[in-house]
Amino acid sequence: MMKCMSAAAAAIILVFATATALAQDIDGIIEHPMIKRYPGQVIAWQHIENYQPYKVAVGPITGYRAIADWIETEGRVTRTFYKYEGEDRSYSEVYKNYLDALKAEGFDILGEGISADRKGSAVGSRQWMEVTFRANPATKPGAVGTMFSGTSSSGGAGAIVATKERAAGTAYVVIYVEQHSRKYIGTLIDIVEVEAAETGLVVIDAEAMGSDIEEYGRVVLDGIVFDFDKATLKPESKAALDAIAEYLKANPDKRFYVVGHTDSKGTFEYNRKLSSDRAQTVADALKVNYDIASARLEPHGVGPLVPVFSNQSDAGRDKNRRVELVER
Secondary structure, eight states: OOOOOOHHHHHHHHHHHHHHHHSOOOTTOOOOTTSOOOTTOEEEEEEEEEEEEEEEEOSOEEETTEESOEEEEEEEEEEEEEEEESSSOOHHHHHHHHHHHHHHTTOEEEEEEEESSSOOOSTTSHHHHHHHHHHSOOOSOSTTHHHHHOOTTOOOEEEEEEEEEETTEEEEEEEEEEEEETTEEEEEEEEEEEOOOOTTOOOOOHHHHHHHHHHHSEEEOTTOOBOTTSOOBOGGGHHHHHHHHHHHHHOTTOOEEEEEEOOSSSOHHHHHHHHHHHHHHHHHHHHHHHOOOGGGEEEEEOTTSSOSSOTTSHHHHHHHSEEEEEEO
16 A cells, blocks of 8 residues: 655655756757856856857956957857856855866966955956956846846856867857855856868968977978879968978078878878878978078978877868978
């Protein structure tokens, strides 16, 4: 015989069921896979624009409602607002969790800061957040309004500004966290995916070459374009060759390896030969057309051995097909 449930047990189940029903994301959400949410958060608002400008603040407040250091970018912008309701967590714990996660995923941190009150001008302070929100207003109403408007009883706040180079292009992530009330922590995550430049349209210049070589000892020769599966230079490579020759003539004592790279499609031997032939073509073009001494440029091909991104995507394979100058 089935026994009757006690009133106390029924009340507990009812409370649990009600809380579970409330702790759900709003309908129509497409959560971005780049950042994993803090456990217990629910999505209360989201706005996605396929293409729009976004100003990434990377410096402190420098005057009345003014920040001097911005990165002005544009691309696909995904803005997602999360709520955490309960007394068992603090804004600082949520902030630290996101900061550690970004670092673990290889993001470069451009700015970070946390503040226990409304004072201060540093990255992450309430005043700093207000200035950034003015530059990037929420054009869709909803729960995110609690963060944009703030409240006189609000607790602390923090923000993290980060970036990551991906095969598909640069991504910026800005995370805002606030203790809106004793039982309510709000988190806004803005993700800006900068549209990657079309292959062959970006051309390196002599100044950029010098900066990369000085810092990294090598430089990718953007703008060098070959016919498909061949070592024949396309005419549009001339602008890049002009810049490379300009740098080499301005630095006559420097010598380099010209290193060809490919993606991993095809056999290793085929790719090794293709990369070697392409490196040789670039070295020959600089010698014949620009009078660069052949002793200064030693061509080599390494095929798919040194990828910069995964070869599992078209964008990754495109980035892996490249020619570099490596300082000797």
